[in-house]
Amino acid sequence: MSDAHQALFGSGAVLLPQGGPLYLQLKRWIEDAVGKGLIQPGDALPSERDLATRVDVSRVTVRKAVQQLVRDGILVQRHGSGTFVAPQPHRVEQSLSQLTSFAEDMARRGMAVRSVFLDRGVYPPSSEETMVLGLSPGERVARVARLRISGDMPLAIERAALSTSVLPDPGVVETSLYAQLEKTGNRPVRAIQRIRAANLAEGDAELLEIPAGAAALHIERIAYLASGKVVEFTRSVYRGDTYDFVAELRVGESARK
Amino acid sequence: MSDAHQALFGSGAVLLPQGGPLYLQLKRWIEDAVGKGLIQPGDALPSERDLATRVDVSRVTVRKAVQQLVRDGILVQRHGSGTFVAPQPHRVEQSLSQLTSFAEDMARRGMAVRSVFLDRGVYPPSSEETMVLGLSPGERVARVARLRISGDMPLAIERAALSTSVLPDPGVVETSLYAQLEKTGNRPVRAIQRIRAANLAEGDAELLEIPAGAAALHIERIAYLASGKVVEFTRSVYRGDTYDFVAELRVGESARK
């Protein structure tokens, strides 16, 4: 047992705060210990079986408390290894008024970023893609799906769809999609983004290496050329624990009625 | 048993898709049934005990599948009453470039909105409030916390802090905070918003009437007068299943480096 356990958990029984179901009492207790810094990021918690006997509850109850804290990003569990206080993720800010690409955005911050391509090819379009991109009948769609990684931490999943008229060969896209589009004069100058919060689905959670059910930002972007033509239709999923989007609001025409 | 059950669940055993843990198989199976419209919003599912015997798993396993679907907003459970397919929430869009107040925003849409005050008073400021609002030593802070409700559905929690120099008596705030500020010439003209996704905490979840752990948008707003003085510091929590924030992005100076 580590020193941290000795200090925090002692070797004997644990007294929970009263009120409500046991698993919530235990959850609050652990949350407080982390909040007060009694256990630091990276520190191991006692094993679930250990905790169960000390707190004098069943292991199922311990797991219910612990798993909620995992979902909330307070703890991390590693199968076969143990349960730990989650490292403090450094948050990344992104502007909601400047139209930039992910690659350029991170480069400006001096952050090392790489992408893993999940998909890069030409497909028959979905009806949604046909509509949004304004594709002609029979025209196909170029898809570029990437996992964005900074250091060794996955940050976001980006799934872009473009008309093959602006991107005939998605295979040429390297780090920056916008840099590629610029070469043919098809870099967008304007975009509409729709942002919402949703719990991470199983598959996306695996890619982002965080538990399913964790909160994520889902962003839908439609980008336009100066001519008004739609160039890009992208759905992205950003980790909720690392991303802040920043917007500047002003009093405008429609705002004052 | 209702007709829907007869059609979907039959009266006998259920065959799950294969692969992975039982609770995920069951989760996928229910999710598919809802996705395909085999069970409609409002329809009841068989009871947990019923499902357990039909699918031939334990009730704990059924609950694990069902509770994830509840968290994801697919199902709702009512204690003592049953488990139902969640009603389709109509989504609300809000601009991220126009500085408007919630009350005015909803009025423009013709939506009936009311507020329940959670708090409205004058307090000694937190150190964060002192810093952000630029309070003088000894100056106190006006707090206005509201639960925003449309129809009978809670939409958001808004917790605003203002200098008492612009809002000496928070008790006078009725439907619109900005309308009140306008009377004294203290309506903000500009604001910075910081948006992130996070899982709902216990208390906020109760107020918004959705399960703890559901994804929500957390928004921090700092609003300024034309003079540059900070008027308002507000933290809001919006339901992830009903809110879309919409931003328009443009190529700008800093974007092109």
Add this chain to the structure above:
DNA sequence: GAGTGGTCTAGACCACTCG
């Protein structure tokens, strides 16, 4: 009072990690 979800237990077996 019958039925429902909410909590909790004691125990089992498996897959994984680590020295």
Add this chain to the structure above:
DNA sequence: GAGTGGTCTAGACCACTCG
């Protein structure tokens, strides 16, 4: 091989809803 988290069971009792 010892220890850890991941899944699963059969059963219990409680609080709540509804006719």
